[in-house]
Amino acid sequence: METRCATLADRRQRRLAWFRRGWAASCLALMVVTWKLWTPQTVFPQVPLLAIGLYLPAWLDWLACTVAVGSLVGLLVLRSRRGVTVAGGLFSAAMLLLVLADQHRLQPWAYQSMILAVVFATCSAADGLRWLRMLVISIYIFSAIGKFDYEFLHTLGQQFLSTLAGLCHLPDQFWSPTFRLALAALFPLGELLIGLGLSWRRTRRFAVGVAVAMHGLLLLVLGPWGLNHQAGVLLWNVFFVFQAVLLFWPIRPPAADASEAALPPRTRWSLLGKCVVSAAVILPCFEWFDRYDHWLAWGLYSPRNSRVLCFLDEQLADQLPEPLRQHLQVSQEDLAILRLRIDDWSLETLGCPIYPQDRFQVGVALSVWERHGLGDGMVVERRGAANRWTGQRASSRYRGQEALQQLSGQFFFNAVPRRQGE
Numbered sequence: 001m002e003t004r005c006a007t008l009a010d011r012r013q014r015r016l017a018w019f020r021r022g023w024a025a026s027c028l029a030l031m032v033v034t035w036k037l038w039t040p041q042t043v044f045p046q047v048p049l050l051a052i053g054l055y056l057p058a059w060l061d062w063l064a065c066t067v068a069v070g071s072l073v074g075l076l077v078l079r080s081r082r083g084v085t086v087a088g089g090l091f092s093a094a095m096l097l098l099v100l101a102d103q104h105r106l107q108p109w110a111y112q113s114m115i116l117a118v119v120f121a122t123c124s125a126a127d128g129l130r131w132l133r134m135l136v137i138s139i140y141i142f143s144a145i146g147k148f149d150y151e152f153l154h155t156l157g158q159q160f161l162s163t164l165a166g167l168c169h170l171p172d173q174f175w176s177p178t179f180r181l182a183l184a185a186l187f188p189l190g191e192l193l194i195g196l197g198l199s200w201r202r203t204r205r206f207a208v209g210v211a212v213a214m215h216g217l218l219l220l221v222l223g224p225w226g227l228n229h230q231a232g233v234l235l236w237n238v239f240f241v242f243q244a245v246l247l248f249w250p251i252r253p254p255a256a257d258a259s260e261a262a263l264p265p266r267t268r269w270s271l272l273g274k275c276v277v278s279a280a281v282i283l284p285c286f287e288w289f290d291r292y293d294h295w296l297a298w299g300l301y302s303p304r305n306s307r308v309l310c311f312l313d314e315q316l317a318d319q320l321p322e323p324l325r326q327h328l329q330v331s332q333e334d335l336a337i338l339r340l341r342i343d344d345w346s347l348e349t350l351g352c353p354i355y356p357q358d359r360f361q362v363g364v365a366l367s368v369w370e371r372h373g374l375g376d377g378m379v380v381e382r383r384g385a386a387n388r389w390t391g392q393r394a395s396s397r398y399r400g401q402e403a404l405q406q407l408s409g410q411f412f413f414n415a416v417p418r419r420q421g422e
Contacts, residue, residue, distance in 0.1 A: 002230040004359065006137065007123065008358065009050055009126070012129055013125045014055055015125070015129060015246065015247075016125045016128050016129055016248060017079075018121075019132075019213075019243070019246040020075055020084070020120050020245065021075070021076050021395050022239070022242050023075075023113070023116055023243075024073075024075040024076040025076060026235060026236075026239040027072055027109070027113050027252040028069065028072050028073070028076070030109055030110075030235050031068070031069065031072075031235065033230070033232050033235065033351060034107070034351050034352045036349065036350050036351065037104065037105055037107075037351075037352055038061075038065045038068070038098060038105065039062070039065060040058035040061040040062065040101075041350075042348075043348045043349045044104075044345065044346060044350055044364075045324075045363060045364045045367035045368070045394070045417045045418070046101065046102040046104065046416065046417065046418040047098055047102060047104065047359075047360050047363030047364065047367075047414065047415065047416070047417050048063055048100060048101055048102060048103065048414050048416075048418055049100050049102075049103040049106075049316040049414060050100055050413065050414055051159070051416070052100065052102045052248060052412070053074070053100045053414065053418065054101070054160055054352055054416060054418055054419070056097075056100070056101050060097065060101070064094040064095075064098045064101075064140060065094070065098065067090055067091075067094040068090075068091055068094040069096055070090075070118045070321070071087045071088070071091035071094065071117075072087075072422070074086075074090075074093060074364055075087045075088060075104045075117070076118065077093065079408050081339045084121065084153075085121045085122070085269075086117075086121075087121075087276065088117040088118065088120040088121025088122075089102070089117075089118075089121045090119050091113075091114075091117040091166075092114050092117045092121070092303075093116075094228055095113065095114045101417065101418070102408045103355055103359075103360055103413070103414075104346075104350070104354070104355045104360065105354075105381050106293070106295060106296065106355060107232070107295070107353075107355075108236070108298065108300060109232070109236045109239070109350055111295065111296055112135075112139070112295075115135060115276055115277060115280050116132065116135075117136075117271050118272065119131055119132055119273045119275045119276070121269070121273070121278065122269035122271075122272050122273035123274070124270060124271040127135055127270050127273070127274070128273070129247065131247065131274055131277045132264070132277075133198070133247050133275060134249055134281060135280060135281065136198065136244075136247060136248075136279050137153065137195050137199055137298060138173045138195075138280070138281040138284070138298070140191050140195030140198070141191075141195035141286045141301075142193070142296045142297055142298040142299075143188075143191050143194060143198070143210050143299070143300045143301075144188040144189070144191035144192035144195060145188070145192070146187070146188075146287075146294075146297065146299040146302040146304070147187060147188035147299065147301065147386040148188050148370050148388075149213060149302070149304055149386070149389070149391075150304075150386065150387065150390055150391035151303050151304040151386045151388075152184070152274045152301070152302050152303060152304070153181050153184045153185060153186070153300070153392050154181075154391065156302075156303050157184030157185070157187055157225035158180060158184055158303055159188060159227070160184070160221050161180060161183055161184050162299075163221045163226045163227055164217065164220070164221055164226075165220070165266075167220060168225060168227065172339075175332045188216050190210065191214070193207070193210060194207050195227040196208050196392050197210065198211075198244075198248050202374035204248045204249070204250070205249065205250070207244075207248070208244045208245060208248050208249050208397060209243070211240070211244040212241050212244060212245070214226070215238075215240050215241045216241070216242075219234060219237050219238070220236050222234060222237070222311070224402065227322075229355070230254065230351055231351070232352055232353060233353075234350065255282050258391045259300060271388050283296070283297070284296065284297035285297075287299065290306070290326060290384070290385050293357055294306075294356045294357060294385075295356060295357075296356070296376070299356070299401055303386075304385055304388065304391075305356035305357065305370045305385060306356075306357060306358035306382075306383060306384050306385045307356065307358055307383050308358050308361035308362055308363060308364070308365055308381065308382055308383070309377075309380070309381040309383065310339065310342060310365045310368065310378065310381075311331060311337050311338065311340075311378070311379045311380075312337070312338055312340065312342040312374055312377050312378045312379070313337065313338075313377040314337065314338055315377075316374055316377045316378070317338060317375055319372050319373065319374065320340075320372055321372075323348075323349070324340070324368075324372075326344065326348075327340060327341045327342070327345045327348070328340055328341075331339060332361060332384060335406060340368065342361060342364050342368075358382050358384070358411055359411040359414075359415045360415070361397075362380065362382065362404075362407055362415045363408065363414070363415045363416060363417045364417065365380045365404070366404050366405070366415070366416065366417055367407055367417035369401070369415070370419075375401075376399055376400045379397055379398070379399045379402060379405065380397070380398045380399075380403075381395055381396070381397045381398075382396050382397075382398065382407065383395045384397065
């Protein structure tokens with residue numbers, strides 16, 4: 001009996017160790033393809049999460065970025081329990097500091113990585129696998145629920161469907177609107193079935209197969225042969241394939257060194273890891289009431305988030321630098337008004353999607369206004385989250401310095417841009 005238990009404990013240790021290494025490698029790759037985001041860059045506005053971030057010096061960003069990368073290397077190669085604990089703790093602390101300096105860094109994969117690092121640092125193998133599985137299941141379920149709404153089914157879901165139909169040479173132009181909506185609903189339905197299937201041991205093999213197939217389809221749709229999304233989006237989908245197999249598929253992992261297999265369990269700080277995962281699983285429920293950030297609630301590929309649109313008079317275009325003028329487009333409402341596409345600006349300069357909260361985007365708009373002296377010629381339109389059943393949004397417009405500053409002060413978290421490097 002003791003031998004059997006020891007063997008089971010060794011298998012759990014090896015499984016968690018391989019998963020940790022795969023995650024560390026993918027996280028390093030994601031940081032590389034979005035490297036500008038993690039530096040104190042000035043090509044795109046930075047908006048700290050808390051007001052204290054407005055006063056952080058640039059060298060602190062470089063230090064935190066260096067510590068985060070070094071910690072990932074440590075988590076990739078270290079085998080001792082103490083080394084993993086230290087590296088995991090340092091990574092989480094460094095990432096938290098980077099987020100305090102710029103909430104744009106709260107990309108979904110970065111947020112997940114902070115949680116994983118805490119679990120690696122604090123939990124034993126048995127606890128770690130159990131709580132990591134719970135986190136992954138919650139990601140699939142919340143992501144699915146976020147897509148069962150009017151906005152996804154009528155916009156991005158239709159775009160996914162048309163792209164997939166084109167790749168498969170299917171005549172989707174003859175499909176009725178009702179049929180198209182039903183097909184678009186299969187995307188979140190598949191995610192929901194994956195999350196539920198992974199929750200029970202008997203259905204995990206099937207759910208893992210469905211997860212691998214779904215992420216394969218997403219890579220097909222989002223890849224260069226489809227919608228040509230950023231490398232970070234594709235890498236995270238590849239990681240989810242690896243994650244599903246390592247955490248849920250019941251196979252015997254390759255043998256590990258005796259030094260690693262004999263590592264004693266770490267339970268002293270396990271309560272911290274469990275609390276962090278519990279918070280990540282519970283807090284997304286508040287997004288349904290617009291009390292939690294869209295991405296932190298795993299609102300992935302779900303466009304119902306609140307947002308900000310920036311408009312300016314045509315004669316003010318010359319006051320913007322050439323890289324920024326490339327993201328101006330004529331407004332559909334008035335040919336004399338230009339819209340500044342700050343979402344495209346983020347993709348072009350940082351290689352990542354813009355943080356999908358009106359709070360952050362107000363800070364971006366305020367930074368543009370301050371840097372280029374646009375005066376009353378710039379109008380900011382704030383749009384709330386879309387209604388799940390109708391797609392309707394509440395909107396309001398703000399013009400001029402006083403209005404923009406009052407708007408930035410309406411949020412619980414900071415919406416004032418960082419003025420570093422100017």
